[in-house]
Amino acid sequence: MAGKPTVYDVAAHAGVSIATVSRVLTRPEDVRASTQERVLAAVRELRYVPSGSARGLASRRTGVLGLFLPGVDAVEDLSDPAIDADRPVEVRLDPARPGQRLGADLYFEAVLRGCELEAWRQGFSLMISVGRGRSPESLEIALSDLAGKVDGLAVIAQSAPHDVLKRIGDSIPVVYLAGQRSGDDFDHITVRNREGMRALTEHLIDAHGIRDPMYLTGPFDSPDDAERYGGFAEALEGRGINPTALPVLHGEFSRERARAVAADLIAGGRLPRALVCANDQMALGVLDALGAAGLRVPDDVIVTGFDGIDDGTRSTPRLTTVRQPMLELGRAAVRAMVARLNAPDLAPANAELPVTVLLRESCEGPLPPLP
Amino acid sequence: MAGKPTVYDVAAHAGVSIATVSRVLTRPEDVRASTQERVLAAVRELRYVPSGSARGLASRRTGVLGLFLPGVDAVEDLSDPAIDADRPVEVRLDPARPGQRLGADLYFEAVLRGCELEAWRQGFSLMISVGRGRSPESLEIALSDLAGKVDGLAVIAQSAPHDVLKRIGDSIPVVYLAGQRSGDDFDHITVRNREGMRALTEHLIDAHGIRDPMYLTGPFDSPDDAERYGGFAEALEGRGINPTALPVLHGEFSRERARAVAADLIAGGRLPRALVCANDQMALGVLDALGAAGLRVPDDVIVTGFDGIDDGTRSTPRLTTVRQPMLELGRAAVRAMVARLNAPDLAPANAELPVTVLLRESCEGPLPPLP
DNA sequence: GTGAAAGCGCTAACAC
DNA sequence: GTGTTAGCGCTTTCAC
Numbered sequence: 001m002a003g004k005p006t007v008y009d010v011a012a013h014a015g016v017s018i019a020t021v022s023r024v025l026t027r028p029e030d031v032r033a034s035t036q037e038r039v040l041a042a043v044r045e046l047r048y049v050p051s052g053s054a055r056g057l058a059s060r061r062t063g064v065l066g067l068f069l070p071g072v073d074a075v076e077d078l079s080d081p082a083i084d085a086d087r088p089v090e091v092r093l094d095p096a097r098p099g100q101r102l103g104a105d106l107y108f109e110a111v112l113r114g115c116e117l118e119a120w121r122q123g124f125s126l127m128i129s130v131g132r133g134r135s136p137e138s139l140e141i142a143l144s145d146l147a148g149k150v151d152g153l154a155v156i157a158q159s160a161p162h163d164v165l166k167r168i169g170d171s172i173p174v175v176y177l178a179g180q181r182s183g184d185d186f187d188h189i190t191v192r193n194r195e196g197m198r199a200l201t202e203h204l205i206d207a208h209g210i211r212d213p214m215y216l217t218g219p220f221d222s223p224d225d226a227e228r229y230g231g232f233a234e235a236l237e238g239r240g241i242n243p244t245a246l247p248v249l250h251g252e253f254s255r256e257r258a259r260a261v262a263a264d265l266i267a268g269g270r271l272p273r274a275l276v277c278a279n280d281q282m283a284l285g286v287l288d289a290l291g292a293a294g295l296r297v298p299d300d301v302i303v304t305g306f307d308g309i310d311d312g313t314r315s316t317p318r319l320t321t322v323r324q325p326m327l328e329l330g331r332a333a334v335r336a337m338v339a340r341l342n343a344p345d346l347a348p349a350n351a352e353l354p355v356t357v358l359l360r361e362s363c364e365g366p367l368p369p370l371p
Numbered sequence: 372m373a374g375k376p377t378v379y380d381v382a383a384h385a386g387v388s389i390a391t392v393s394r395v396l397t398r399p400e401d402v403r404a405s406t407q408e409r410v411l412a413a414v415r416e417l418r419y420v421p422s423g424s425a426r427g428l429a430s431r432r433t434g435v436l437g438l439f440l441p442g443v444d445a446v447e448d449l450s451d452p453a454i455d456a457d458r459p460v461e462v463r464l465d466p467a468r469p470g471q472r473l474g475a476d477l478y479f480e481a482v483l484r485g486c487e488l489e490a491w492r493q494g495f496s497l498m499i500s501v502g503r504g505r506s507p508e509s510l511e512i513a514l515s516d517l518a519g520k521v522d523g524l525a526v527i528a529q530s531a532p533h534d535v536l537k538r539i540g541d542s543i544p545v546v547y548l549a550g551q552r553s554g555d556d557f558d559h560i561t562v563r564n565r566e567g568m569r570a571l572t573e574h575l576i577d578a579h580g581i582r583d584p585m586y587l588t589g590p591f592d593s594p595d596d597a598e599r600y601g602g603f604a605e606a607l608e609g610r611g612i613n614p615t616a617l618p619v620l621h622g623e624f625s626r627e628r629a630r631a632v633a634a635d636l637i638a639g640g641r642l643p644r645a646l647v648c649a650n651d652q653m654a655l656g657v658l659d660a661l662g663a664a665g666l667r668v669p670d671d672v673i674v675t676g677f678d679g680i681d682d683g684t685r686s687t688p689r690l691t692t693v694r695q696p697m698l699e700l701g702r703a704a705v706r707a708m709v710a711r712l713n714a715p716d717l718a719p720a721n722a723e724l725p726v727t728v729l730l731r732e733s734c735e736g737p738l739p740p741l742p
Numbered sequence: 743g744t745g746a747a748a749g750c751g752c753t754a755a756c757a758c
Numbered sequence: 759g760t761g762t763t764a765g766c767g768c769t770t771t772c773a774c
Binding site for chain 1: 743744745746747749750751752
């Protein structure tokens with residue numbers, strides 16, 4: 001018995017058949033307690049670890065779910081330059097670099113955590129893969145490779161081309177996260193971007209009398225942002241304000257860009273009473289610029305974000321925002337995959353997760369802190 | 372040909388043998404170009420996705436590496452309470468909750484990114500699993516399950532009991548990250564905790580004349596922290612200062628706890644000239660407390676951290692720290708696994724990654740920002 | 743409750 | 759360069 005032990009070794013050791021070993025490991029209740037113990041003892045003694053591949057092949061399910069994330073930009077360049085040095089410690093001054101691109105804020109970290117959590121609960125393992133700046137071909141290979149190893153695949157919007165996903169989709173269930181349906185049969189899970197931004201904007205109008213909020217958008221191709229802007233516009237229209245008359249600025253979802261944009265606004269004296277940002281990062285950038293200029297939030301300008309990232313509770317003032325349930329997004333993705341595995345013929349499902357508008361000091365002014 | 376297509380289907384469709392199909396997909400250079408095209412065409416047409424399980428079983432390598440992370444605490448309780456509500460949007464005031472435990476800062480996110488990056492480069496997929504607050508048994512099951520599905524396993528220190536790991540270790544290569552060797556044969560990858568803290572402390576003594584720094588420790592059972600404190604003590608001894616005469620405080624690696632501890636210090640008038648914290652989170656907590664008390668950093672007190680998290684560059688003042696190459700840790704883990712797979716009989720390896728002491732405003736005072 | 747036997751879909755020798 | 763043939767280590771009927 002050189003090499004790893006197999007069911008045969010365990011069976012021989014315990015004096016049973018391989019079928020019984022298999023039963024003990026998968027449906028113990030079908031086996032007499034005494035036999036069970038003998039087998040388990042053999043398993044321990046031989047340090048037997050069942051082969052996932054053999055199991056997957058025989059049972060036609062791998063017990064693994066896949067998560068495909070969009071390319072975290074430029075992560076390749078983050079390698080520490082000091083790493084090649086021979087000395088174990090380098091000491092150096094590290095002056096501030098204003099435009100510095102920090103390690104990509106893994107916006108989807110919470111989704112990943114949600115997936116892992118729910119996968120664990122459902123008895124699945126989780127495999128992850130990142131789109132990165134790959135060529136279309138290598139992206140296709142990566143996806144198809146992943147697809148061959150999992151029972152279901154969750155894909156975050158815009159991380160992979162639709163045609164490739166469709167091909168994979170008739171091999172295993174695909175769940176599409178946070179993106180619009182576009183002629184596919186996948187299960188979709190999205191977040192109430194539109195309703196969230198509408199509610200927030202309505203609050204600004206109704207409670208704070210804002211009639212000319214300025215909107216700070218993200219990238220042009222973000223469907224999330226499109227929905228958010230839609231909600232913003234709807235709120236205005238609903239209150240008799242023409243949204244097309246209001247200027248819109250572009251911040252590319254970047255804190256740095258937003259800071260610069262806001263600084264320009266301040267310099268030009270074109271600051272509105274309220275700046276509605278399509279995400280928190282940009283809102284924080286706006287706060288940076290406003291703070292640097294000595295302006296007061298919300299007294300001089302109201303600032304709001306979207307997403308509900310932690311940093312928004314550590315800024316001064318804390319950021320009013322719309323929180324997305326990112327963890328829930330991951331959990332819902334796994335649930336959807338499992339549901340689909342159990343019922344492959346159901347019609348494609350759509351789930352839209354609720355959001356929460358969190359009113360904090362950046363629009364409300366001082367709030368009494370909770371104990 | 373109902374159900375998923377297999378090699379046989381593709382072979383028949385292309386008019387070749389299954390061996391040739393396999394070759395085209397694994398070693399195309401062994402196949403005539405014209406045959407290749409025929410096969411590839413059949414693959415596309417049938418939407419063939421090779422079964423990872425069958426491949427793994429036949430070739431005895433899964434092409435998957437595993438990463439086992441420590442339990443991200445209480446992630447289970449983070450579920451958004453609003454999620455059960457029927458309405459798509461909830462609007463509510465969100466006052467500050469001082470003691471609030473925010474979403475666990477996934478300290479190991481960068482390790483994960485490094486693993487994914489390097490795994491991709493090396494042609495492997497990555498499977499992740501989290502220790503969470505599992506019972507010892509279920510932890511063992513989870514690990515052994517994972518072990519059956521991967522070619523190698525990277526484990527972050529203290530996420531799993533040593534005996535379980537040893538069992539797994541003679542089934543597949545195990546790489547142990549950021550922990551001390553303790554009678555195991557794993558490859559180990561650590562970071563120069565000791566040297567980093569020693570260099571930082573020496574700088575405080577030599578450049579700033581600090582003779583009585585106070586140390587803020589993490590949990591008792593953290594080997595990382597033990598090393599760091601060791602470096603701190605060495606630096607002092609090397610300069611003729613007796614470290615045991617200096618008080619040590621306990622902050623549990625928590626920002627909140629550190630804030631409270633520092634507040635006590637301030638209230639009691641026992642503030643030293645320098646507070647050396649075992650991690651950045653605690654150093655940030657100290658900055659919080661100092662800021663609230665109107666004290667100036669570094670004029671009144673010098674504060675230093677350890678880790679090099681992004682938030683340390685966004686605090687006021689920015690935090691002097693020792694940066695750990697977390698991304699590199701992940702990359703090194705994957706490289707170690709791959710190396711071990713290619714040479715199983717090599718002696719257990721030890722790699723210690725260099726760190727960088729980053730001197731910033733929290734000890735140096737104003738630095739001219741880089742353009 | 744347990745065993746015998748037939749695959750699951752691929753890769754890897756080995757022939758040709 | 760390509761085909762034939764054995765397995766890889768399990769799960770799963772189907773008997774008993």
